Amino acid sequence: MSEQTRIAGWTVLLALLVLAPLAITSGRWIEFMELTLFVAVLGQGWNILGGFGGQYSFGHALFFGTGAYIQALLQFKLGWSPWATLWFAIAGGVLVGAFVGYLSFRYGLRGSYFALITLAFAEAFHVLSRSLVAVTEGGRGVALDLNLDPDRALTTFQFNFGGDFLKAYGFYYTILVILMLAYAATWWMEHTRFGAQLVAVRENEDAAEALGIDAFRVKLGAICLSAAITAAAGVYYTQKFLFIDPGIAYGPTKSVEALFAPIIGGLGTVLGPLVGALFLHGLGEFAKETIGLVWEDRPGLDLILFGVVLILVLAFLPRGLVGLLDLAWRRLSGAAPAARKGKADA
Amino acid sequence: MLEVRNLSKRFGGLLAVDDAELTVPEGAIVSLIGPNGAGKTTLFAAIAGFLKPDAGRVTLSGEDITGLTPHDVCRRGLVRTFQVVQPFANLTVRDNIAVGAHTRIRGRADARRHAETIAAELGMSEMLDQPAAALTVAGRKRLELARALATGPTLLLLDEVMAGLNATEIEDIVRVIRGIREAGVTIFLIEHVMQAVMSLSDRTYVLNNGAIISQGTPGEVASDPQVIEAYLGHGASQAITREATAAGGPDA
Ligand SMILES: Nc1ncnc2c1ncn2[C@@H]1O[C@H](COP(=O)(O)OP(=O)(O)O)[C@@H](O)[C@H]1O
Ligand SMILES: [Mg+2]
Numbered sequence: 001m002s003e004q005t006r007i008a009g010w011t012v013l014l015a016l017l018v019l020a021p022l023a024i025t026s027g028r029w030i031e032f033m034e035l036t037l038f039v040a041v042l043g044q045g046w047n048i049l050g051g052f053g054g055q056y057s058f059g060h061a062l063f064f065g066t067g068a069y070i071q072a073l074l075q076f077k078l079g080w081s082p083w084a085t086l087w088f089a090i091a092g093g094v095l096v097g098a099f100v101g102y103l104s105f106r107y108g109l110r111g112s113y114f115a116l117i118t119l120a121f122a123e124a125f126h127v128l129s130r131s132l133v134a135v136t137e138g139g140r141g142v143a144l145d146l147n148l149d150p151d152r153a154l155t156t157f158q159f160n161f162g163g164d165f166l167k168a169y170g171f172y173y174t175i176l177v178i179l180m181l182a183y184a185a186t187w188w189m190e191h192t193r194f195g196a197q198l199v200a201v202r203e204n205e206d207a208a209e210a211l212g213i214d215a216f217r218v219k220l221g222a223i224c225l226s227a228a229i230t231a232a233a234g235v236y237y238t239q240k241f242l243f244i245d246p247g248i249a250y251g252p253t254k255s256v257e258a259l260f261a262p263i264i265g266g267l268g269t270v271l272g273p274l275v276g277a278l279f280l281h282g283l284g285e286f287a288k289e290t291i292g293l294v295w296e297d298r299p300g301l302d303l304i305l306f307g308v309v310l311i312l313v314l315a316f317l318p319r320g321l322v323g324l325l326d327l328a329w330r331r332l333s334g335a336a337p338a339a340r341k342g343k344a345d346a
Numbered sequence: 347m348l349e350v351r352n353l354s355k356r357f358g359g360l361l362a363v364d365d366a367e368l369t370v371p372e373g374a375i376v377s378l379i380g381p382n383g384a385g386k387t388t389l390f391a392a393i394a395g396f397l398k399p400d401a402g403r404v405t406l407s408g409e410d411i412t413g414l415t416p417h418d419v420c421r422r423g424l425v426r427t428f429q430v431v432q433p434f435a436n437l438t439v440r441d442n443i444a445v446g447a448h449t450r451i452r453g454r455a456d457a458r459r460h461a462e463t464i465a466a467e468l469g470m471s472e473m474l475d476q477p478a479a480a481l482t483v484a485g486r487k488r489l490e491l492a493r494a495l496a497t498g499p500t501l502l503l504l505d506e507v508m509a510g511l512n513a514t515e516i517e518d519i520v521r522v523i524r525g526i527r528e529a530g531v532t533i534f535l536i537e538h539v540m541q542a543v544m545s546l547s548d549r550t551y552v553l554n555n556g557a558i559i560s561q562g563t564p565g566e567v568a569s570d571p572q573v574i575e576a577y578l579g580h581g582a583s584q585a586i587t588r589e590a591t592a593a594g595g596p597d598a
Contacts, residue, residue, distance in 0.1 A: 211497055
C-alpha cells in the first residue's frame with residue numbers, strides 16, 4: 001500500500017472516529033465506542049514495547065495503575081487540579097517504566113523472564129497499594145468528590161454532570177484525543193531511527209548490537225513511551241469513574257486487556273490495537289446480545305470468547321487481523337504479496 | 347590498525363583462545379584460518395565486544411577497546427559479521443541494510459538511500475524489497491556483509507562469508523571484498539575456502555586449539571609443517587614430505 005493510500009485511509013478513519021458520536025445518538029453505543037478506544041489506548045501502549053520492541057509484558061497494569069492512582073491521590077489528598085495532576089500521573093508511569101526497564105534490561109532479561117518480572121512488579125504494586133493504607137487508602141480505594149456543578153465540569157475534568165455536549169461526548173473525545181496522541185507517537189516512531197532500531201532489536205538483538213545499536217537504551221526508551229501512554233489511560237479511567245482501588249489498578253485484568261487487542265489485531269502494526277479492540281468488543285457485545293439472551297447471566301462469557309479468538313489468531317493469523325485485511329486488500333487490488341516492512345502496511 | 351595482545355578466553359575448562367597475538371595493518375586484508383573448533387569465531391567475538399576476554403588487550407587505531415560493548419566497538423569503526431547469519435528476518439533487504447546505515451545516518455530516508463547505494467555496490471539491487479527470510483544462503487551471506495558495510499566501518503571482521511557458496515558465488519564475493527578494501531576499509535577475515543584465502547590475503551594467521559601456531563604470507567603459512575599437521579593430523583607433514591621425496595618431489 002502506498003504512503004498516499006495509507007494517509008488517505010488514516011484521514012477517513014480519523015474523520016469517522018471524530019464524527020461517529022454525532023451520528024450515533026444512542027448513549028449505549030457511545031459508551032461502547034469509548035470502551036473500545038480505551039482498550040485501543042491500552043493496546044497501543046503495550047504494542048510499542050511488545051509489538052515493535054518484542055518485549056512482552058504481562059504487567060502493564062503497573063503503568064495503568066500508577067497513572068490512575070497518582071491522578072486520584074494528588075486530587076484527593078492535596079486537592080490539586082486534575083489538569084495539573086495528569087502530568088505527574090504520566091511522569092509517574094514513565095518513572096516506574098524506567099525503573100522496571102532499567103532492572104530487566106540491564107540484567108538482560110528477555111522473553112518469558114521479562115514477562116514474569118513485569119507480572120511480579122504489578123503484583124508487588126498490587127500488594128503495596130493494598131497495604132500502604134496511609135498513602136493509598138488501602139483496599140477501600142480512593143473515591144473522588146463528585147462535582148455536580150455543570151459550570152465546573154471542565155475545570156474539574158468531570159464531564160458526567162456537564163452540559164449536554166460534555167455529558168454525552170466529553171469522555172469519548174477525551175479518550176479519542178489520548179488515542180490520537182498514542183497514534184502520533186507510534187507514527188513518529190515508525191518514521192525515525194529510534195523506531196527502526198527498536199524493530200531491529202526485536203528481530204535480532206545480537207545483530208542489532210553488532211550494527212552499533214545500544215539495545216539497552218532503545219528498549220528503555222520503548223518502555224518509557226509505552227508506560228506514558230498506558231499511564232494516560234489510567235488518568236482517563238480515574239476521571240471517568242472517579243474511583244480507583246488496588247484490584248482495578250494493579251490486578252491482572254488491565255495487563256491482559258492491554259495485550260489482547262494488539263495480538264489479535266496485529267502485533268507491531270500501527271492499526272492493530274484499534275482493530276483488535278473493535279473486534280473484541282464488537283464480539284463481546286454481540287455475544288451478550290445473542291448467546292447471552294438465551295443463556296442468561298453468564299459473566300465471563302466474553303472472556304471465554306476472547307480466549308478462543310486469541311487461540312485461533314495465534315494458530316492461523318501470525319500477523320493478526322490487520323494481516324488478514326492486508327491480504328484481502330492485495331487480492332482485491334491485484335497487487336502481488338510483498339514483504340512485511342519494518343512498519344505495518346495497513 | 348588492530349592489535350591483539352595476549353588475548354585469552356576460557357569457557358569453563360576449555361581454553362578457547364590461548365594467549366593470541368596478532369596485528370592487522372591499515373589497508374590490508376588479513377585472514378585467520380584453522381580447523382573447526384580452533385577458536386576463530388571466539389576470537390572475533392572477543393575482539394568485537396561480544397565476549398569479555400579473560401586476559402589480554404585489544405586496541406583499534408591506538409585506542410583500547412577491550413571489554414567495550416559491541417555497539418561501542420561498532421561506532422568506533424569495527425564491525426563484525428556472523429558465521430551463522432543473523433538477518434532481521436521480517437524486514438526487507440533495504441530495511442536490514444538501513445539499520446546498519448543508521449549508525450552514522452539519522453534520517454530514515456537518508457539511511458534507506460544509503461542502503462540502496464550499498465546494495466548496488468554488492469549487486470543486491472534486485473533484492474531490495476524482498477524480506478531477508480526469503481533470501482538464499484548466498485543472499486544472506488551477502489546481506490551480512492552489506493549491513494556491516496553500511497555502518498561505515500574502518501575495519502571489517504568477516505566470519506566465513508563464503509561458506510556454503512558455489513564457485514561462481516565465491517568469485518563474486520572475492521571481487522566484492524577486494525572492492526571494499528580498495529574503498530579504504532581494512533579487512534580481517536576467517537575463511538575455509540583456501541583458494542580465496544590465498545588470493546585475497548596479504549597476511550595469514552593460523553589458529554589451532556586456541557593458539558596461533560603460524561603466521562606469514564599465505565604461501566609461507568601453507569608450507570609450514572605445523573600448519574599441515576594441524577589440518578591433517580600428527581605426522582602428516584612428514585608423510586607428505588616423504589611421499590614427495592619418493593615421487594621425485596614437486597621441487598626436484
Ligand atoms: N559460548 C560457548 N560456550 C562454551 N563453549 C564454546 C562457546 N563458543 C564456542 N565454544 C567452544 O569453543 C571452541 C572454539 O569454538 P569456535 O570459536 O566457534 O571455533 P571456530 O570458529 O574456530 O570453528 C569450540 O570447542 C567450541 O565448542
Ligand atoms: Mg567459527
